[in-house]
Amino acid sequence: MRKVIILGSTGSIGTQALDVIRANRERFEVVGLIAGTDRETLDAQAAEFGVEHTGLGVAAAEEMIRDVEADVVLNGITGSIGLGPTLAALRAGRTLALANKESLIVGGDLVNDLAAPGQIVPVDSEHSAIAQALRGGAAHEVRRLVLTASGGPFRGRSRESLAGVTPAEALAHPTWDMGLMVTTNSSTLVNKGLEVIEAHLLFGVPYDRIDVAVHPQSIVHSMVEFIDGSTLAQASPPDMRLPISLGLDWPNRVAGVGAPLDWTTAQTWTFEPLDNAAFPAVELAKTVGRAGLSYPAVYNAANEQAVLAFHAGALDYLGIIDTVRAVVEKHEAEDTLTLESLAEAERWARATADALIAG
Incomplete structure (x- = not known):
């Protein structure tokens, strides 16, 4: 037990x-x-x-x-x-x-x-999926990780069309029931950017070999592509109890925690490329991930401030990522990472984001 x-x-x-x-x-x-x-x-x-x-x-x-x-x-x-x-x-x-x-x-x-x-x-369902798929091959046999994204409530929309998005619209996620911060991050794809950084840190795969594919049905939770051209995908109905159960008793599976897919009914799964022009958060996350040190902390902290400002009516929707980018570009990281330097970087990022938002 x-x-x-x-x-x-x-x-x-x-x-x-x-x-x-x-x-x-x-x-x-x-x-x-x-x-x-x-x-x-x-x-x-x-x-x-x-x-x-x-x-x-x-x-x-x-x-x-x-x-x-x-x-x-x-x-x-x-x-x-x-x-x-x-x-x-x-x-x-x-x-x-x-x-x-x-x-x-x-x-x-x-x-x-x-x-x-x-x-x-x-x-996280995506990283649990990758961990499960990685059991199908050795580390040196991995060519690429592919994280899937539902695309959120604004999938298929252009950057220009997102200018007037309201907080209520940003919280209307089509698949997952999450809190204010995570749901908003899913709509901007910041959440997926954070997951790309997490995948790099968990599995040691370089950023140029981590991709994001938009999969609106949220059935395939992520995939691992191997050097022989094979791709292993973990698929299940969207239910966090499955990855939670694996987290509690890894690598053992817990019977009955989720309903399996119904293979007796017709289904269609689709995959689309990520529109980086409309949703630049993922590429920005890769940039800060490569920079390392306190840059990911600054990205995360600036985003949290911007999301709160958006929901308070002090910032428009496109301003969330614009603010994060501006804060990241202003940041000068210390050469070594410590708890103290991280705390200071986060304080600086929040203050700088607040100042930019206030104008």
């Missing part, structure tokens, strides 16, 4: 993880729960699963990881504040089921240098 700590237990990832565990009590034991601010829901979860150790906030998460014995830490926190718990889980020798992509992207080599081989198990 695997003992599990869930960070972000009241959010989308956390509640779906508890769905998996609820149906597999003989396989998993929840030993710790951390929420952001929702103490009422947290207490209800603790009562249902018999959890003694609970807490609110990042500081409580790091303390729990240090003091409570666990096999797996599921980091479902949103945003770069998840970096501290990610580092704490790695230092404690726990398997890290990572749904908090920002902590890997922002932490970069700080995270990878701490992680033992196989210690980080990706929970």
Whole structure:
């Protein structure tokens, strides 16, 4: 039986993880729960699963990881504040089921240098798909990674047509039910840009061998192309419980967590190239990823400020990526990466983004 700590237990990832565990009590034991601010829901979860150790906030998460014995830490926190718990889980020798992509992207080599081989198990559906497909060949046989993107609510639209997008329109994702930040990032393709950086850091594949294909049906979650021309794709209906279950018990599969595809009915899957002119966030992410150091942290922090400004009515939709690009171009990274330099770079990025938005 695997003992599990869930960070972000009241959010989308956390509640779906508890769905998996609820149906597999003989396989998993929840030993710790951390929420952001929702103490009422947290207490209800603790009562249902018999959890003694609970807490609110990042500081409580790091303390729990240090003091409570666990096999797996599921980091479902949103945003770069998840970096501290990610580092704490790695230092404690726990398997890290990572749904908090920002902590890997922002932490970069700080995270990878701490992680033992196989210690980080990706929970993002795209990276879980790649991890599954990579089991079909050796590392030296991989030619290319292909991350799929639904295209969001604005697939097929030109850059010019996006000028008047409203916050409500940006939140109308056709496939996934996510929070304000992640849903908006999916509409701008910033989320896919972050996933490209995450794929590079997780799997060690160079940026020029990581592509994005638009796949509106969201059935093929990502693909691995091998040197012999073969491509392995992981396909399943869009349901995060499947990659979450793999994160909790990698590399073992948990029966019944998701419904399989129905091969008795006609289906059509389509794939389209990404329009980088309308959605430049992915190419910008590759640029900051190659630059490394604190540039990915600046990209992420500037974007978070711009998204919040957009939803507050202080910035138009196209201004989100324009602001991120302007902040990245102004940034001068220190030569070495430390927690202190990352924190300072994020503070600078947020302040600079705010100043640009204020005009």
